[in-house]
Structure formats: C-alpha cells, structure tokens
Amino acid sequence: MKRALFFLVVVLGVVVNGSLCVLASAEGPIVIGAVIPLTGELAKFGEMQKHSYALALEEINEAGGVKGRKLELLIEDDTGRPEVGRSAVEKLISKDNILVLTGGYSSSVTYAIAGVAQNFKVPYVTHTGAADKITEMGWDYVFRINQTASEYFKGVLSFLKEVAKPKTAAVIFENTLFGQSQGKSFAAACEGLGCKVVMKEGFESGSVDFKPLIMKLKSANPDLVYAICYVMDAGLIVRQSKELNFCPKLFVGGGGGFALPEFVKNAGSAAEYIYSATLWQESLPFPGAKEYYQKYLKRFNEPPQFVAAQAYVALYVIADALRRASELTRESVREALTKTDMNSMYGHIKFVSYGKKTQQNLLPTYVGQWQHEKFELVWPKEYATKPFVYPIPPWSQR
Template sequence: MRSIGRRWTAGIVLTLTAALVLGGCGGAGGSTADGGKAANQAGQGGEPIKVGIILPLTGSEAMFGEMEKNSMLMAFDELKEKGKTTIGGRPIQLIFEDDQSKQDSAKAAAEKLINQDRVSVLTGGYASANTNVIASTAQANRIPFLIVTGSADDITRQGWEYVFRGTAAPASHYTGAMWDFLDQVARPKTAAVIYENTDFGTSSAKGFREKAKERGIEIVFDQSYEKGALDFKPLLSNLKKQNPDIVFAVSYVMDAALIVKQMREVDFNPKLFIGGGAGYTMPEFKENAGSAANFVASTSLWVPNVAWEGARAYFDAYKEKYGKEPDYHGAQAYASMMVLIDALNRAGSGDPEAIKQALKETKLYTIMGPIAFEDWDGYTNQNKPTTYLVQWLGDSLEVVWPKEAASADYVYPAPAWNAR
C-alpha cells in the first residue's frame, strides 16, 4: 500500500479476494426498492440493528443506484463471512429505499426509515440535492447519516454533527490532481466552463472559477445547461468561437456522451476536455460516446488500479458477478459499507449516539484510501480526499496524474478530430 502520510490500524481487515467475495455473495440483503422485507434475520437471536439505505433504484440515476446497492451487498457479504454483521447477538439488517431520483421521494424515504422502520443509522445518497434533504432529515431526528456519493460543498458545511461524508470529496475539491497537472504540464491561458444546473454542477463550477482566478486563467465562456438536454450544438458552437485552451465540464453520463459526440460534429478542438467526475468516468460514457470519448480527461476519486489494497479485487469480483465494470461510485458504496460496519462494531449497539461517536472516531483504510471524519476549511465530519486525473486512451480509462500513481502517459494536447 502506498503511504500517504497517515498510518492507521484498521478496525476491519480490508484484505479482499475475489473468491471470498464471490463465495459470500447472495446471503446478505435488504429490501427491494419498495422497502419490503429485509433478509439476514433467520436463525439469529435478538432484535436487529437496522440500517436504512437510500439510493436511486429507479428514475434517471438508477444505473448508479444499482451499482451502489450491488457494491454494498458485496461488502456486507464479505463482512458477514468475517462475523462482523452480528453485534451482541443482534443481526445487522439492511433496509433499502428508493428515492426514485427525486428530492421529495428522498425525504419521504428518510422519514419512513426513521419513523416507521426505526433505523439506527442512515447511509446512501447519490445526487447532491437528494442527499441534502436526507442529511437535513437525519440531523433533525438526531440519526447518523453516512453519505456515499452526494458531493455538493454545502452538505457538510452546515455544522451538522450527525452527517458524515467519507468516500465523497466536496465537489470543489474533486479537482486537486487536475490542478496540479494544469500547473505543471498544460499551463492554460484560457478556459471554458459548462455544467449542468444541479447542486453538484453548480458547486463544481464555482470551485473551478475560484481556482482559475487564483492562477490568472481567463474564463472566456461560462454557462450552465438544463440536465437531460438533447441538443448541445448551439452551446458548443458559441463555445468554439471563444477558442479556449481547455474545457471543464460537469455532466452526468448521458449528457456527457452527447456533449463529446456533438463536439466532434461541430469540429471543436480544445487542447484538453476535462470532465468533473460524474458521467465522464462511467463505462456507459465510453459505450455511448464511442470513439469521441478518446483523449477526454476527467477528475476522479478512484480507479481499479489505484494502490489501495483490495481495489482491483473488488473491481474484478464485481465485473465477474454482474457482468459490468464498476466505477468510483461503486467503490464509494463498497467502502462506505466497510466504514459503517466498522463503526457499528465499535459502537457495540444500535444506539444512534454511540454510532455517531464511533463514526467520529473512525480511522480506517479502504479501497478508496484512508477514511477519517475531520472538521476543516468550514466542513464538518468530512474526510480529506485523494484525487486523480484520468484519461480515456483507447478503450481504457487510465490514471495519468499524479505521476507516482499513473498507469499510462497522458496525451496533451489532444489531437484534432481530423487528425485522429
């Protein structure tokens, strides 16, 4: 394991083998998307310790929710094999609820889990807007909430003591490795920003503007767009006229694929197109964008060839079991389940106050790197992120920065469309 300056003794051994994961999967459970029966109680004594998990299992973000649910169950099954899912004779019970990719459904799911199911702790949260309403509901009811993905900065900047974010960086901090690359290699003079008008897109664009200003990079184009748009050509044609050195774009997967395909159609050739995580790292991005994805770079929190122990084994096991490749969203969910079960074991009960304290004291290595919940730069209970710059090279998403983590050499500037 590559050292990053923090050496901790993990509360759970995170060594993972594909054989163990594949052998263990299938027994752990939770409800179906409608919040029905949760498995993992039969044959065990004691009232279960209930964990509520809210994910988009239907709706526009369902592909992410499915990946995160699958990954959580993989981690839970591994931990079950290790005897970590029963505490003092009480089985841990997972109850999944579907937020339907909607804010009102996310709030209703949180209220149902807290008031009807009487969960001890919440986790999940994909889209930032939905995550925010879950977090506010958890805080109001004094129930700990471990965020998996929702990344808008303000979620952990409201002093909420019951809200924890470990595997997700604040949106404005996704770009650490990218800025290092731009400072040392690209040195752009001008940049453009395009972003979906969501909490995540807005936070990411704000962070980019601030960092660009610090470096004297002129932003010559700055525009949001409606998520799910079908025609980006007018936006891209106007953007092309400004001829920026680089483009920073924040989009979910279908928008991301359409944007780069239509860039080729309008023959727009920036020196580098950089996605702000999210859709630009998904396997579905490459599937939908085809060859237009080549040389597109993105910020990322994880890829399977990072140095963290168990990362490649998780990736391989997931791909073998589900026939799809997970990206960092799945890794976030897998690692979050490890963090949560570790905290529950240290809490020794289903008492929300004890769980909150155990989460606060977390020091754990995961496939996402080290997790500790700290107060810094206005954030509360926020892990400090490790970030990467990745680039699509052929059919592979490779780490190109930082140098010590690189799996391939970067290509900069990207070749023009007519030279590919």
C-alpha cells in the first residue's frame, strides 16, 4: 500500500480572554482516512483527488483546524480494485483508528468501501463513486456528496427536450457498475421523452478495437449516441468513429472520461463538438469555486476537473460535521453529518432521502461541449460560457 500523509503541527492551545487555555481534548490530530486509486489505470483520477485533499487540509489547518486540533489525513491506495479497497479500509479502521472515512473513485470500489464502513460503523463521506445502489442499501453510516449515475444526465435530458429533440438514440456503456447503472437509467429516460432507443449495448473496458461496435451504431443510424466510459475508451471510440465516418447529430458522453483534458489528448481532432454531461465547472456561481480553481491551477499546473472539486469539498463537509459534533466519536460525527446544510464551491450540501436513496446530496447537472480544445459549459443557458453547436457538423467540416 502506498500512503500519502499530510500533517501539520498540532496546536495545543488557544487564547481565551487573552490567556492561553490548553484544551483537554487537544491530545493529537483528528485522524481521517481516505482510499483512492494511486496506481493502476485510474491513478490519474486519484492524483487529482490527492491534490485537492492537500489543498483543503492545508486551508482547514491553517484556519485553526477543528476544536483546537489539526486534521491528519491517511491515504491508502485501492489500485482501482474492490478487494484492495476493502482491505485498505479495514486497515485504516482497525490499525489506524480513523474517526471518519472519505474517498473512492470507481463505483465498484466505492461500493466495497461503503460496505466495510457500514459494518464497522465508521462515517463514510463518499464524493465520486456514482452507482445508484451505493445510497440505496439503507446504510446509515454512508453519505454521498456527488450526483448519482441515474442523475448524471439530468442536464442532458433538459437539452434533449428543449433543443435537440432526437427521435432515436443509441446507448453504449462499459460493463461496470457505473456504466450499467447509468446506461439503464438513460435508456429509460429516453423512452420517457418519446425517443426510441434503437440500440443498447455494453462493452468491456480497455478494448483496442471499437470498430465492430461503431459499425453497429452506424447501421442503427441514431440521431443521438450516449456513451458511458472512462477516458481511454472515450478517446478511442470517438477517434475510431471519425475513421469510420460515423457522425450522429449529437454525440454525448455520460461524464466519466469525456470531460477530462486527457480526452482531447487521446481523441485529437475527433473531440471537437463532442458533448458531455458534467457535474461541476469553475464558472458556476458557487462561493469559492473560482478561487479553488485558480489555486489548484497555480499549485499543480493543470486545471482541476469535477473529480478534484468533489474531493476538495469532501474535507470541508467532514470538517463542518466535526465542528458540530457533540463529541468526537464516530456516532456523534455520523449524527452531525445527517444535519449538514452548507453552501460550498461544489453547490449546496444537504444529505436527504428520496426514492430508494438515503443520505444522498441532491444537485443539478450540466452539459459541456468541446470547442477548439476547450471544454465549454453550454447548458443550461444561464450558466453557458459559450453557445452550443448543434447539430454536430460532418467530420469534413470540423
């Protein structure tokens, strides 16, 4: 396991009425655990999360920490595999005695982590894994900040209903918990709009040849293609679509890899005018969003994506709950999390129950489009940084 440890010196006292008052509880840092992918295919995402944790931890501790104590973050590598993530959490809980847990990137690993946290009754604030069932198990120690897979495309549906109005759609998705969950939900939503789903097919992530799948898409000739996968597959699919001259009126990525800068690097010119659902953008009118973006960009020399923003806000949500907890026990922190009601650079955070979900934050989603190698927010109109281009021009005109 690889561990990254961010730790600042513990403040042992505070000034009260001009005199130093040593806090009885300030015996050391408050220990938080995080499990993210630091090696393997998903390591780039884990690196973004790790960077954002570092920024948030630094800011919180420089502002005095929580109840006179600094926060200490222990990070374990899940390698992108559920069984490794499960073991990492067990270690953090049993050996390192963490008070609260965060992290998770892929839905499969996040689901495994959540099950362990619930079993040990350790509060788990997850911020990226999106499969719906993570907050549909009735787990009372699991809290999710980010939008669920079945809600990734809420902004896309609005765009379809008001602008594109497709008559036919094809849905393709990687055969993972995240891909299957979102693919099923999006297909049902299309039918609800009166858009006929002419093709719905899963594929194995990591393929080097998507041309048979693309030929099926070309034969089905849908107005809309909605694709759900991570960044390497995303780039290859649109690049091979260009090679086969497959150009639907609208090609939309279901989050995942389509909104990342690596997508353009992998897809090249084929990325132009591709749409993607997205969960956050620094241009949104949330307090601190632009400041966070600029600080991250300056420190790490690359722009933060929504994955990074989710990790950053998670530590602030945890710090807020720790401050409000009647005592620093796992049960008290869990109770404080249930009462979370805060504005943040990611939007409003409040854990609610609706439908089958419990302790799930409820947020809107947005639509972006790649224009001249930049990911522009294009929907809803009131948040757009550029006008959308629709229908997508033929390859010969891009």
